[in-house]
Amino acid sequence: MTHAVVAIAYGGPDVLTLVEDDPGDPGPEQVLIEVRAAGVNPADWKSYTGVWGNDPDNLPLRLGFEAAGVVLAVGPEVEGIHRGDEVIAYPVRGAYADRLLVPASAVVHKPATLDWPEAGSLMLAGAAAVHAITATRVGAGDTVLVHGASGAVGTLAVQLAHLRGARVVGTASPENHEVLLDLGASPVAYGPGLEDRIRAAAPGGVHAVIDTAGTDEALDVSVALVTDRRRIATLAGFARGAELGVQLLGGGKGADPGTQVRHDARTRLAELAGAGKITVQVGATYALDDVARAHRAGMQGRVQGKIVLLPSAGMS
Numbered sequence: 001m002t003h004a005v006v007a008i009a010y011g012g013p014d015v016l017t018l019v020e021d022d023p024g025d026p027g028p029e030q031v032l033i034e035v036r037a038a039g040v041n042p043a044d045w046k047s048y049t050g051v052w053g054n055d056p057d058n059l060p061l062r063l064g065f066e067a068a069g070v071v072l073a074v075g076p077e078v079e080g081i082h083r084g085d086e087v088i089a090y091p092v093r094g095a096y097a098d099r100l101l102v103p104a105s106a107v108v109h110k111p112a113t114l115d116w117p118e119a120g121s122l123m124l125a126g127a128a129a130v131h132a133i134t135a136t137r138v139g140a141g142d143t144v145l146v147h148g149a150s151g152a153v154g155t156l157a158v159q160l161a162h163l164r165g166a167r168v169v170g171t172a173s174p175e176n177h178e179v180l181l182d183l184g185a186s187p188v189a190y191g192p193g194l195e196d197r198i199r200a201a202a203p204g205g206v207h208a209v210i211d212t213a214g215t216d217e218a219l220d221v222s223v224a225l226v227t228d229r230r231r232i233a234t235l236a237g238f239a240r241g242a243e244l245g246v247q248l249l250g251g252g253k254g255a256d257p258g259t260q261v262r263h264d265a266r267t268r269l270a271e272l273a274g275a276g277k278i279t280v281q282v283g284a285t286y287a288l289d290d291v292a293r294a295h296r297a298g299m300q301g302r303v304q305g306k307i308v309l310l311p312s313a314g315m316s
Helices: 042-046 116-120 123-135 152-163 174-182 194-201 216-225 238-244 259-274 288-299
Strands: 003-007 016-020 030-040 067-074 086-089 099-103 107-109 143-147 167-171 186-188 208-211 232-234 282-287 306-310
Touching (some): 016 288, 030 086, 030 116, 030 123, 030 288, 067 099, 067 116, 116 306, 123 152, 123 208, 123 259, 152 167, 152 208, 167 194, 186 194, 208 216, 216 238, 232 238, 282 288
Parallel strands (some): 143 167, 143 208, 282 306
Antiparallel strands (some): 003 016, 030 067, 030 099, 030 306, 067 086, 086 107
8 A cells, every 4th residue: 555644734743644545547637656756845844834724624635746756657648658757746736655646747757867856856946946037037147146045946046047157146044155155156144234245245236136035134135236126036025025026936925926937947957957957955865754854854944955755665
């Protein structure tokens, strides 16, 4: 019998449990995959800790928005995907599982050079980074400021900006500056005097800002540095961002979800990662039945890089 992780109530990681689960056979335009890796994201714990509501009708709640695995079966009307293919599935629901039934439209092929943990944790952050880069029109010769540059979305935004010929200044806590230096960004610490430190790091000025931190400090400094607020985008500070008139991206109130941009980005992200042109910083892996410990580590910020669940099928 296969298994899946569910939240049986709203609360902390202790509400997560492993239950028996049979996804069944794929129907029309569906694919059944054996999950080898599932990315862990803040959106996962927000779904059961009450941040997004606590409607009891939604329980038990399946978790996980991205996965990578091997195709076990394809349903009718599916083209270009075959049994045995290694694939990445995003966006999906319930990725914390041994087996997962997904729409064929959610599947792209995994490059053979990409390992399972990186493949399983690439797309959610990567698609968000592409959306931000696209919305702020980052191009050659720009200097881009990335707030929260050492996080999952931030590190990919840094790399994607470089691929477009831009220079990057990234804010992060001092212990994460080495990560940014390794990616070729100029690191700057948060806190009082932030605007002055950024101006010193970017004497030619800042042309665009991608904010993944969501703090008032980050957004207030951003509008002080960049006059054109259409070139400032936040993926986290929706209330303050709305007040300041910058772009709001993602799932927040009034934000542009960028559905088509993110959907179209998946194949290119897989190609870039497979070629080693972008990398996902995987910080820790956990077994599926150790999901509560994985979430505690993520919620407490104890892991630098992505956390990935490896179902038993992927560890055999």
